[in-house]
Amino acid sequence: MTRAERLEAATRTDARVLDVTEIAGNPGATRAFTTQFAVDDVSVPLASVSGTVSVDGLLEGVVEGVVLVCRIRAELYETCRRCLEEGVRPIEVEVTELFTSFHAESDDETYHLVDSKLDLDQCTRDALAFELPDAPLRCEGSPESCPNLAAIREHGYQVEPDDRVDPRWAPLSGLITDQDKEN
Ligand SMILES: [Zn+2]
Numbered sequence: 001m002t003r004a005e006r007l008e009a010a011t012r013t014d015a016r017v018l019d020v021t022e023i024a025g026n027p028g029a030t031r032a033f034t035t036q037f038a039v040d041d042v043s044v045p046l047a048s049v050s051g052t053v054s055v056d057g058l059l060e061g062v063v064e065g066v067v068l069v070c071r072i073r074a075e076l077y078e079t080c081r082r083c084l085e086e087g088v089r090p091i092e093v094e095v096t097e098l099f100t101s102f103h104a105e106s107d108d109e110t111y112h113l114v115d116s117k118l119d120l121d122q123c124t125r126d127a128l129a130f131e132l133p134d135a136p137l138r139c140e141g142s143p144e145s146c147p148n149l150a151a152i153r154e155h156g157y158q159v160e161p162d163d164r165v166d167p168r169w170a171p172l173s174g175l176i177t178d179q180d181k182e183n
Contacts, residue, residue, distance in 0.1 A: 021116040024101055026061035042125050047078040047132045065101040065113050080138035083146035087138050093127045
């Protein structure tokens, strides 16, 4: 398989990557698109986006490359800063970005086309990360609207019991136990 064939195969299977051969560097040429793909966890301590995002918009050729104008729809998971109530809500982010055909050494801020392919991944992650609230307040209004606040005032924030194993570390706990047995 040649490099071009590999790229084409990757493009077919990867909904994040758009072929802009017909548009790049061709001012006035446009193409509408819509796609869906999974983003890796984009997160801050009390908020995150994960799972499938929908992206739809327009690709427009310009002398430097391609301008992407699109709307990203995703699910935002957030934890109330007052009472730690968790929830999820839809968010929409509007994006307008230039993807240049040529990579100037001096410029790390701009997105670039690679072999006339536009990869939506980094730009989508950047846009979503910018939207994440640093201190989400899920419960509108006064503190009394927080469902967990009475309990927190009485007992303080409930810390997870020490013996509860984070599911991500569960495979490790088996290893530790086996070692302990040998010792
Ligand atoms: Zn709350």
